[in-house]
Amino acid sequence: MYGVLIGLSTLIAFIIGGKWFGMYANGVTNYKVVSISFLTLAFGQLWHVFNMRDTKSNFLKNEITVNKYIWGALGLCTVLILISVYTPGLSTVLKIVDPGTEGWGLAIVMSLVPFAIGQIGKKLALHLPIKLNNLKT
Numbered sequence: 001m002y003g004v005l006i007g008l009s010t011l012i013a014f015i016i017g018g019k020w021f022g023m024y025a026n027g028v029t030n031y032k033v034v035s036i037s038f039l040t041l042a043f044g045q046l047w048h049v050f051n052m053r054d055t056k057s058n059f060l061k062n063e064i065t066v067n068k069y070i071w072g073a074l075g076l077c078t079v080l081i082l083i084s085v086y087t088p089g090l091s092t093v094l095k096i097v098d099p100g101t102e103g104w105g106l107a108i109v110m111s112l113v114p115f116a117i118g119q120i121g122k123k124l125a126l127h128l129p130i131k132l133n134n135l136k137t
Contacts, residue, residue, distance in 0.1 A: 005114035006044040013040040013110035035099045043111035051118035
């Protein structure tokens with residue numbers, strides 16, 4: 001389910017980016033739109049780790065948020081993503097460009113959508129009258 005949500009949010013970011021910035025600039029692919037999609041997917045996967053907490057655990061303090069290795073991995077991956085965007089040569093090979101302030105905003109917001117839906121789902125799961133794993137077939 002989370003993979004579908006991340007994929008859909010990436011696709012929606014691509015469509016919105018295409019509307020905002022145009023799919024093509026002077027007949028050439030607009031790599032700003034591609035970059036927004038890349039960043040949405042990359043950050044969506046990073047935020048996904050926070051959906052791995054136990055349903056009954058506290059939103060802010062749980063087995064995920066207190067793990068220093070997770071925070072280290074998130075920091076390292078964020079730096080690697082930024083390097084891929086802002087390092088000449090590497091960004092050229094990857095065909096990634098600086099998406100600008102609006103592009104970054106779109107990518108971050110859309111990358112947080114699967115996280116938000118996951119957290120809402122966890123909250124609702126606590127209040128379901130029938131637990132899904134207790135259903136009889």
